[in-house]
Amino acid sequence: MTWIAIGAIADIPPRGARCVATPQGKIAVFRTADDQVFAIDDHCPHKGGPLSQGIVHGAAVTCPLHNWVISLETGKALGADEGSVRTLPLKVEGERIFIALEALASKAA
Amino acid sequence: MSEKLVIIGNGMAPGRMLEHLLEAAPDRYAVTIFNAEPRVNYDRIMLSPVLSGEKAFEEIVIHGDGWYIKHGITLYKGHRIVAIDREAKTVTSDHGVTESYDRLVIATGSVPFIIPVPGKDLPGVLTYRDLDDVNAMLLAAQSRAKAVVIGGGLLGLEAAAGLKERGMDVTVLHVMPTLMERQLDPAAGYLLQKAVEARGIKVMAKANTKAIFGNGKVEGVELMDGTIIPATLVVMAVGIRPSTALAKEAGLEVNRGIVVDDRMRTSDPAIMALGECAEVGGHVYGLVAPLYEMARVAAAGLADGEDRRFVHSDTPTKLKVTGIDLYSLGDFADGEDREEIILRDASAGIYKRVVLQDNRIIGTVLFGETADGAWFNDLKKKATDISEMRDTLIFGQAFQGGASSDPLAAVAALADDAEICGCNGVCKGKITGAITVKGLTGLDDVRGHTKASASCGSCTGLVEQLLKLTLGEAYNPAAVQPMCGCTSLGHDDVRRLIKAKGLKTIPAVMQELEWKTSCGCAKCRPALNYYLVCDWPDQYADDYQSRFINERVHANIQKDGTYSVVPRMWGGVTSAAELRAIADVVDKFEIPMVKVTGGQRIDMLGIRKEDLPAVWSDLGKAGFVSGHAYAKGLRTVKTCVGTDWCRFGTQDSTGLGIRIEKFMWGSWTPAKVKMAVSGCPRNCAEATCKDVGVVCVESGYEIHFAGAAGLDIKGTEVLGLVKTEDEALEVIVALVQMYREQARYLERIYKWAKRIGTAEIKRQILDDGEKRKVYYQRFVFSQKFAQVDPWSERVSGKDKHEFRPMASVGFAEAAE
Numbered sequence: 001m002t003w004i005a006i007g008a009i010a011d012i013p014p015r016g017a018r019c020v021a022t023p024q025g026k027i028a029v030f031r032t033a034d035d036q037v038f039a040i041d042d043h044c045p046h047k048g049g050p051l052s053q054g055i056v057h058g059a060a061v062t063c064p065l066h067n068w069v070i071s072l073e074t075g076k077a078l079g080a081d082e083g084s085v086r087t088l089p090l091k092v093e094g095e096r097i098f099i100a101l102e103a104l105a106s107k108a109a
Numbered sequence: 110m111s112e113k114l115v116i117i118g119n120g121m122a123p124g125r126m127l128e129h130l131l132e133a134a135p136d137r138y139a140v141t142i143f144n145a146e147p148r149v150n151y152d153r154i155m156l157s158p159v160l161s162g163e164k165a166f167e168e169i170v171i172h173g174d175g176w177y178i179k180h181g182i183t184l185y186k187g188h189r190i191v192a193i194d195r196e197a198k199t200v201t202s203d204h205g206v207t208e209s210y211d212r213l214v215i216a217t218g219s220v221p222f223i224i225p226v227p228g229k230d231l232p233g234v235l236t237y238r239d240l241d242d243v244n245a246m247l248l249a250a251q252s253r254a255k256a257v258v259i260g261g262g263l264l265g266l267e268a269a270a271g272l273k274e275r276g277m278d279v280t281v282l283h284v285m286p287t288l289m290e291r292q293l294d295p296a297a298g299y300l301l302q303k304a305v306e307a308r309g310i311k312v313m314a315k316a317n318t319k320a321i322f323g324n325g326k327v328e329g330v331e332l333m334d335g336t337i338i339p340a341t342l343v344v345m346a347v348g349i350r351p352s353t354a355l356a357k358e359a360g361l362e363v364n365r366g367i368v369v370d371d372r373m374r375t376s377d378p379a380i381m382a383l384g385e386c387a388e389v390g391g392h393v394y395g396l397v398a399p400l401y402e403m404a405r406v407a408a409a410g411l412a413d414g415e416d417r418r419f420v421h422s423d424t425p426t427k428l429k430v431t432g433i434d435l436y437s438l439g440d441f442a443d444g445e446d447r448e449e450i451i452l453r454d455a456s457a458g459i460y461k462r463v464v465l466q467d468n469r470i471i472g473t474v475l476f477g478e479t480a481d482g483a484w485f486n487d488l489k490k491k492a493t494d495i496s497e498m499r500d501t502l503i504f505g506q507a508f509q510g511g512a513s514s515d516p517l518a519a520v521a522a523l524a525d526d527a528e529i530c531g532c533n534g535v536c537k538g539k540i541t542g543a544i545t546v547k548g549l550t551g552l553d554d555v556r557g558h559t560k561a562s563a564s565c566g567s568c569t570g571l572v573e574q575l576l577k578l579t580l581g582e583a584y585n586p587a588a589v590q591p592m593c594g595c596t597s598l599g600h601d602d603v604r605r606l607i608k609a610k611g612l613k614t615i616p617a618v619m620q621e622l623e624w625k626t627s628c629g630c631a632k633c634r635p636a637l638n639y640y641l642v643c644d645w646p647d648q649y650a651d652d653y654q655s656r657f658i659n660e661r662v663h664a665n666i667q668k669d670g671t672y673s674v675v676p677r678m679w680g681g682v683t684s685a686a687e688l689r690a691i692a693d694v695v696d697k698f699e700i701p702m703v704k705v706t707g708g709q710r711i712d713m714l715g716i717r718k719e720d721l722p723a724v725w726s727d728l729g730k731a732g733f734v735s736g737h738a739y740a741k742g743l744r745t746v747k748t749c750v751g752t753d754w755c756r757f758g759t760q761d762s763t764g765l766g767i768r769i770e771k772f773m774w775g776s777w778t779p780a781k782v783k784m785a786v787s788g789c790p791r792n793c794a795e796a797t798c799k800d801v802g803v804v805c806v807e808s809g810y811e812i813h814f815a816g817a818a819g820l821d822i823k824g825t826e827v828l829g830l831v832k833t834e835d836e837a838l839e840v841i842v843a844l845v846q847m848y849r850e851q852a853r854y855l856e857r858i859y860k861w862a863k864r865i866g867t868a869e870i871k872r873q874i875l876d877d878g879e880k881r882k883v884y885y886q887r888f889v890f891s892q893k894f895a896q897v898d899p900w901s902e903r904v905s906g907k908d909k910h911e912f913r914p915m916a917s918v919g920f921a922e923a924a925e
């Protein structure tokens with residue numbers, strides 16, 4: 001597995017998100033209040049809303065378009081809604097964040 | 110591809126059918142509804158509480174606009190279907206829309222019967238069927254004049270009680286000797302008449318209407334015996350007829366109603382009918398319980414689900430006039446083979462009668478005390494032999510088996526399959542089961558999950574007792590609606606405690622008020638952030654991560670993830686230089702759409718997030734600041750041209766509008782605030798439907814507030830008249846500050862005003878000069894920290910990281 005550095009934890013505000021641009025579309029990288037970091041496609045399973053722009057609470061984000069709540073851990077919609085978004089393998093070494101290249105490639109396939 | 114389901118009529122029956130259908134087969138049909146009434150599905154039963162003022166229309170909506178959007182249902186409001194082409198399988202509306210169907214459901218309900226007397230078409234003669242009728246009655250009631258209600262049945266009496274509540278002088282004309290003779294025996298009818306008269310309503314029995322007279326509008330009613338009753342409003346509530354004309358023209362089999370089999374199928378296999386327009390097994394119905402059963406049957410048929418058949422059953426009648434309790438069920442006519450048990454308590458105004466045949470209940474009439482209705486209904490339904498309890502039967506359930514007369518014990522004694530909610534056919538076991546399994550804690554929960562008590566509401570007491578029974582101490586009926594799942598405190602308590610405990614950060618609030626989640630949710634965090642901004646303007650650091658994206662980036666997110674940008678145009682006034690600057694920005698950033706908004710300014714739509722700071726930078730150079738088109742804050746102040754140009758202008762409305770906007774922009778508020786200033790009562794700036802409005806008159810400035818023109822439409826209330834512009838500004842600012850400090854997050858001014866009362870607002874803002882000044886000063890203080898243009902702040906580098914990706918990866922690989 002090839003890990004690509006995408007930046008540092010400090011680049012993302014706590015309870016916030018930033019995007020990583022890839023040729024296949026944006027990936028949203030989230031940081032929770034307790035400094036866990038997650039990466040998922042920036043594409044809501046409902047109607048494609050940019051999840052990176054939502055409000056982050058616990059390990060979940062509320063989509064800015066129609067308020068679906070998506071689990072950052074599983075990518076699944078919580079509550080009554082059904083759908084899921086791809087999660088990407090991610091690791092943190094010290095301050096630096098890496099995401100897995102294979103995962104990027106598989107998205108293109 | 111999903112099949113096309115078209116529904117004609119959007120009343121209570123098809124609404125319920127869709128709920129069942131969406132549950133059973135959510136994606137099976139593409140649904141289109143045509144409704145002659147220009148609105149969503151609402152609880153028609155509850156029109157009487159709307160008429161009397163006990164409820165607002167918004168409280169009786171069953172499916173709001175959002176529901177249709179959520180389920181992808183197309184609703185044509187205000188479209189009456191005028192033709193069904195069964196060959197082509199299409200329907201056509203009076204506005205010329207034609208829609209094809211695979212399956213068609215006719216649910217056209219009923220039309221009120223109009224007695225064919227001279228004068229029936231005069232203005233001021235109404236029926237009682239829909240919201241328009243209620244609104245027309247309310248308008249007529251404003252004159253506090255005389256009303257005549259023709260018809261002493263359920264609808265007529267509810268209309269009469271409502272009009273009386275609204276201050277009218279009401280007479281009910283009833284053609285039969287006693288009221289509600291189809292549901293009540295003469296003894297109960299007599300008691301009912303006394304109860305109605307005790308509320309100041311006149312009742313004339315055996316009154317046969319000869320004519321309605323008047324010159325251009327109603328002036329009175331003339332009876333066969335020559336009696337003249339003056340009236341400015343006549344309501345005819347003499348019965349309904351199934352609305353079948355459309356089906357008849359289409360060649361479907363029609364009798365009294367549209368004939369359907371016990372699966373709701375008409376004579377054409379592609380077409381179903383249900384609701385009051387349908388006739389099944391020789392019966393047509395006028396109460397919702399059987400219609401809801403039809404809805405279940407029809408949904409099962411459409412979903413190809415269980416084989417459900419419609420079976421006739423009697424539905425109890427109840428009158429929804431507060432303070433008059435009556436209950437009637439089944440057959441209560443006298444007869445050779447029948448016996449009856451009667452209880453009368455004249456001093457308490459109680460009358461109870463149970464009609465028996467072969468020791469089984471076949472009919473019940475209860476007046477004055479109706480708590481045992483459900484129990485009698487249950488005995489009747491199960492055809493229980495009552496010989497054993499014959500002596501005490503009439504005293505009700507509490508007297509059986511030596512049980513106490515405690516109402517809770519009576520409910521506890523009911524069998525699990527005893528019906529609690531007649532309208533929705535919900536039995537006791539289903540309610541207690543839902544309370545336990547789903548962890549329900551209040552009436553609204555039970556309504557949401559089981560529908561019990563969600564229609565006419567007359568079983569509310571029973572449902573509350575079941576809550577009490579199931580939850581014990583844990584049930585607190587006065588419990589306030591919690592802000593969200595993260596806390597059990599309501600908005601008002603949270604606001605109060607923030608001040609009382611001096612809480613100044615979101616984590617502090619969550620810690621001190623024992624939040625149940627670690628960092629809240631998307632509902633409570635924005636609310637808390639607002640409360641803290643409002644209460645500690647100089648000390649609190651706005652938490653951007655608790656703001657909705659629009660407020661975080663100061664632009665409106667669009668469906669494709671791009672943004673729109675709306676600069677302020679003070680009071681709607683612009684200039685060549687400003688327009689030129691906008692044109693240049695549009696060219697430079699290739700902005701795909703430029704639109705004039707409903708708020709007298711210009712919207713640029715489809716801007717990429719990355720471009721926002723550069724767009725603002727260019728706009729800023731031309732003097733623009735953010736229009737806060739995204740904000741729970743001050744939006745626009747619309748103006749008209751006033752004395753500067755208009756030949757009717759009485760004051761400088763444009764100038765005042767600009768002054769208000771410049772004074773108040775940048776302030777955060779519980780929900781958005783829109784204002785307008787009109788130069789004269791012609792009101793070209795539409796000030797009378799705004800959160801705050803000013804209508805200029807010769808003698809000064811009439812200040813309006815609490816209007817609405819979005820999800821709800823409501824004219825403003827008048828706060829008062831002031832003489833100078835300075836006073837107008839002070840009053841408006843104080844009013845908004847009071848609202849900022851008291852309202853719940855997302856509560857518009859009209860809802861807040863309704864909750865706390867307009868009289869209280871007038872008292873504090875207009876009558877109490879001291880209070881007004883204090884509010885005014887607090888607003889001015891908070892503006893010191895608020896009036897910073899968020900756009901220029903970001904252009905100068907604040908949060909610049911927000912606007913660009915943290916990394917770009919994979920592009921090289923892709924190129925290989």
Ligand code: SRM
Pocket residue numbers: 665666667673675704705706707708709710711712738739744745783817818819820821857
């Ligand atoms: C742009 C505009 C439509 C237009 O092209 O004219 C508009 C656009 C939106 N309106 Fe509006 N409203 C616009 C004037 C109105 C008006 C008319 C007016 O302001 O004179 C109303 C009725 C008056 C009122 O506010 O009640 C109006 C009642 C609403 C409502 C219903 C609010 C309510 O409480 O009843 C919403 C929904 C909400 O706020 O939750 C809404 C929400 C929206 C949102 C923000 C929907 C959203 O959440 O994305 C739309 C944003 C589009 C965008 O990005 O620009 N818009 N909206 C108008 C902007 C005015 C401005 O210059 O700021």
Ligand SMILES: Cc1cc2nc3c(=O)[nH]c(=O)nc-3n(C[C@H](O)[C@H](O)[C@H](O)COP(=O)(O)OP(=O)(O)OC[C@H]3O[C@@H](n4cnc5c(N)ncnc54)[C@H](O)[C@@H]3O)c2cc1C
Pocket residue numbers: 117118119120121122123143144145146153154155156157188189190191216217218219237238239264267352355383384385386394395396397398400427429532565
């Ligand atoms: C004031 C009042 C109080 C009531 N109280 C009670 C009560 O306490 N308990 C109880 O059980 N019942 C009560 N009812 C009766 C109950 O409301 C009705 O039985 C029920 O609403 C009927 O539902 P429906 O869907 O059959 O028809 P409706 O709700 O009448 O809906 C029919 C709809 O179809 C539309 N329509 C008609 N023709 C066309 C067309 N050609 N094209 C498009 N649309 C069309 C109409 O505009 C209407 O909106 C009350 C009724 C009223 C008016």
Ligand code: SF4
Pocket residue numbers: none
């Ligand atoms: S601009 Fe307003 S009315 Fe138009 S679609 Fe958006 S919210 Fe609805």
Ligand code: FES
Pocket residue numbers: 044045046047048049063064065066067068
């Ligand atoms: S696109 Fe995310 S909730 Fe609709």
